Amino acid sequence: MAAPRTVGDRSSWNLQNRSLLAASAFRTSLGDQASKGPRLQAQFLLSSLPNKSLRLVVPIWNRSTRGIRGLGGAVAPEGNQKKRTLLQFLSDHFYDVMALREFLLRMQMLKVHQKNRAFPHIEEKHGPYIAGAFFILKQGGAVKFRDKEWVRPNERGHFSLEFLQFQAVPVEAVDASGCNINYEGLNSLLALKELRSLSLRCCPHLDDWCLSRLHSLANSLEELSLAGCPRISERGLACLHHLQNLRRLDISDLPAVSNPGLTQILVEEMLPNCEVVGTNWAEGLKLGPEEQPQDTASPVPA
Amino acid sequence: MLRRALQLGWSRGLFIRRLGTRRGGSSLDWDGNISEIKKKIQSFLPGGTWNPLYDTSHLPPEQSDVVIVGGGVLGLSVAYWLKKLEKIQGGIRVLVVERDHTYSQASTGLSVGGIRQQFSLPENIQLSLFSVSFLRNINEHLAVVDAPPLDLQFNPSGYLFLASEKGAAIMESNVKVQRQEGAKVCLMSPEQLRNKFPWINTEGVALASYGLEDEGWFDPWCLLQGLRRKVQSMGVLFCQGEVTRFTSSSDRMKTASEKEVILKRIHEVHVKMDNSLEYQPVECAIVINAAGAWSGQIAELAGIGKGLPGTLQGTKLPVEPRKRYVYLWHCPQGPGLEAPLVIDSSGAYFRREGLGNNYLGGRSPTEEEEPDPGNLEVDHDFFQDKVWPPLAQRVPAFETLKVCLVECPSASAGT
Numbered sequence: 001m002a003a004p005r006t007v008g009d010r011s012s013w014n015l016q017n018r019s020l021l022a023a024s025a026f027r028t029s030l031g032d033q034a035s036k037g038p039r040l041q042a043q044f045l046l047s048s049l050p051n052k053s054l055r056l057v058v059p060i061w062n063r064s065t066r067g068i069r070g071l072g073g074a075v076a077p078e079g080n081q082k083k084r085t086l087l088q089f090l091s092d093h094f095y096d097v098m099a100l101r102e103f104l105l106r107m108q109m110l111k112v113h114q115k116n117r118a119f120p121h122i123e124e125k126h127g128p129y130i131a132g133a134f135f136i137l138k139q140g141g142a143v144k145f146r147d148k149e150w151v152r153p154n155e156r157g158h159f160s161l162e163f164l165q166f167q168a169v170p171v172e173a174v175d176a177s178g179c180n181i182n183y184e185g186l187n188s189l190l191a192l193k194e195l196r197s198l199s200l201r202c203c204p205h206l207d208d209w210c211l212s213r214l215h216s217l218a219n220s221l222e223e224l225s226l227a228g229c230p231r232i233s234e235r236g237l238a239c240l241h242h243l244q245n246l247r248r249l250d251i252s253d254l255p256a257v258s259n260p261g262l263t264q265i266l267v268e269e270m271l272p273n274c275e276v277v278g279t280n281w282a283e284g285l286k287l288g289p290e291e292q293p294q295d296t297a298s299p300v301p302a
Numbered sequence: 303m304l305r306r307a308l309q310l311g312w313s314r315g316l317f318i319r320r321l322g323t324r325r326g327g328s329s330l331d332w333d334g335n336i337s338e339i340k341k342k343i344q345s346f347l348p349g350g351t352w353n354p355l356y357d358t359s360h361l362p363p364e365q366s367d368v369v370i371v372g373g374g375v376l377g378l379s380v381a382y383w384l385k386k387l388e389k390i391q392g393g394i395r396v397l398v399v400e401r402d403h404t405y406s407q408a409s410t411g412l413s414v415g416g417i418r419q420q421f422s423l424p425e426n427i428q429l430s431l432f433s434v435s436f437l438r439n440i441n442e443h444l445a446v447v448d449a450p451p452l453d454l455q456f457n458p459s460g461y462l463f464l465a466s467e468k469g470a471a472i473m474e475s476n477v478k479v480q481r482q483e484g485a486k487v488c489l490m491s492p493e494q495l496r497n498k499f500p501w502i503n504t505e506g507v508a509l510a511s512y513g514l515e516d517e518g519w520f521d522p523w524c525l526l527q528g529l530r531r532k533v534q535s536m537g538v539l540f541c542q543g544e545v546t547r548f549t550s551s552s553d554r555m556k557t558a559s560e561k562e563v564i565l566k567r568i569h570e571v572h573v574k575m576d577n578s579l580e581y582q583p584v585e586c587a588i589v590i591n592a593a594g595a596w597s598g599q600i601a602e603l604a605g606i607g608k609g610l611p612g613t614l615q616g617t618k619l620p621v622e623p624r625k626r627y628v629y630l631w632h633c634p635q636g637p638g639l640e641a642p643l644v645i646d647s648s649g650a651y652f653r654r655e656g657l658g659n660n661y662l663g664g665r666s667p668t669e670e671e672e673p674d675p676g677n678l679e680v681d682h683d684f685f686q687d688k689v690w691p692p693l694a695q696r697v698p699a700f701e702t703l704k705v706c707l708v709e710c711p712s713a714s715a716g717t
Contacts, residue, residue: 088448101447109442183438209438212458212515234639234657235457235518241640242514262657266639 112205115139116185127167128191135188141176145169170194177201183210194220202228208236215242225250232256234263241270250277361582362541362573366397369571369586371545371600373400374410375522377592378529385536396538399573403542409594410526414628414662416519416643418461419485420511422476427483434516444532452528456520460513460642469647470508477511486515501637503698519643519653546581547572548604595623628664629685633703636661648692665689
């Protein structure tokens with residue numbers, strides 16, 4: 001059954017499939033709720049659910065670190081198995097090793113904060129648009145002013161400063177893919193009041209809290225892409241309903257979303273005027289007996 | 303005779319075998335033996351409390367600078383901040399006494415888990431803003447080396463308060479205070495409400511206040527586990543027991559304005575172990591009462607409330623356990639993903655739970671209809687009579703719903 005192309009077809013088609021997907025989601029969530037008697041067990045279930053997504057978060061968090069700096073824990077790359085247990089042994093038995101590892105962990109977090117600091121002197125001198133553009137370019141993203149070309153940093157991270165003259169020109173599109181932008185960093189981004197297209201693909205530190213801030217861009221934002229962000233779940237997607245002018249939303253490949261097919265249908269219902277590009281809607285649906293692929297070559301039906 | 307001798311022989315053999323078992327298990331239980339020996343050695347090495355006469359490993363330490371009564375989310379946060387703000391490492395010794403390590407009756411695990419900034423007192427708003435920034439950066443605050451990061455499952459969907467004509471003026475002044483403190487709240491008219499949430503019936507609603515950011519609900523159990531993990535790694539001692547007595551001393555002193563007061567100081571806390579009469583007196587300097595619904599009882603133990611009525615000593619701590627019902631229902635045509643936590647002017651509230659069209663909700667009963675907290679039975683009539691009618695009137699889709707689960711968390715409420 002091909003996905004409908006126009007927005008109009010969607011509503012009736014959604015209703016059919018939503019009930020199927022909702023039933024399976026309901027059963028799993030009820031399974032967690034029903035075992036509330038032995039509370040520990042139920043909560044273990046609930047808390048173990050996001051573990052699968054956590055496994056994907058941790059390696060991206062310490063992508064640039066090795067050995068002693070690693071968070072270890074949930075994910076241990078196979079090659080480092082022996083190193084990890086030695087480190088863990090040392091941490092358990094020596095306070096100094098533990099303190100050193102905690103220090104390195106804090107340094108890692110400080111680095112992300114450092115990257116997300118604002119530039120108040122640029123904002124005073126040139127205005128919020130230039131400050132926002134400078135922030136994005138510094139992070140490694142690309143910026144497009146209205147009626148101008150895309151400004152991108154080169155491989156070494158350097159970019160031309162000629163955009164400093166475009167003080168009154170609003171920023172139309174931002175491509176912040178792969179940037180280390182987090183909640184504080186969004187301050188600079190949200191100052192761009194006339195932003196029409198925002199691409200936040202594969203941002204490792206973008207989470208549900210950040211999505212709740214996007215409502216201030218509701219008047220102008222028409223295109224948003226969140227594909228591949230490891231920390232975004234369906235709970236953050238729920239606060240995208242403020243963006244009523246949105247025409248295109250990309251929520252494919254979100255590992256932390258528990259039920260991608262159902263989430264896509266619910267988001268489509270939430271934003272009726274928007275084209276939602278996501279995963280295959282049939283993910284999570286089990287084929288009925290009459291829809292099983294018939295293998296005519298074999299003597300026994302599949 | 304022969305049979306008797308044989309019996310004696312048998313019983314002697316059994317007696318000998320019984321002696322063998324009394325010696326401490328068969329030799330096949332090698333791992334168990336090793337761990338017991340290790341425990342004994344550790345107990346008399348320096349650093350542990352050792353009593354040569356009997357095993358005291360289950361008892362709390364004999365001295366502790368601070369004793370926190372209650373190991374729920376508040377008690378653990380106090381322990382966390384005490385340890386975080388100590389100037390030298392190991393400078394302050396903190397003991398957390400928790401009666402029930404499964405937290406089966408604690409408000410923490412059973413709460414709906416909402417956080418909001420829509421209060422009327424500026425202090426409450428500031429506290430909430432601080433909590434929100436703590437929760438947002440929880441993986442930096444509660445980071446433990448070699449442990450996976452916490453996922454609080456925060457839903458930033460916001461709170462929606464609905465006010466009738468009577469409460470509209472109060473709501474407006476409250477929102478003004480909230481915005482002054484920095485909370486992102488907006489006021490909505492009934493028409494704006496209908497545009498944004500078409501599933502609401504705005505009859506009787508004069509004004510609505512909606513939290514745009516930093517409001518929503520999360521998983522409090524995850525927060526509790528994260529705090530426990532971090533606090534244990536910081537060196538806070540835990541003990542499973544119940545506080546039964548405070549030993550205090552009183553002094554007559556004069557204040558700076560030459561007024562005579564009686565200064566009372568707590569010296570010891572008696573912590574009683576589970577299922578036994580054994581107790582350990584813990585010498586302490588400060589006792590923190592974080593017992594949640596039972597704080598009133600702990601305060602009474604300390605003598606708060608025992609005095610002449612009308613004086614400070616005679617005023618009891620106004621906290622007592624209250625019973626609240628939380629219902630989980632399924633409604634296939636209900637509000638979608640964007641539904642915030644809606645609180646009606648009648649006091650009934652609901653929020654979305656998960657993706658399968660399930661909703662969680664309840665209602666705070668009025669003073670007269672307070673249910674008896676001693677009895678933990680659930681009241682289904684309460685739902686039929688008090689919760690469902692206002693909700694069905696507010697959200698017409700809730701006319702057809704099916705209740706799945708009823709819970710009875712005992713919340714503590716200030717009277």
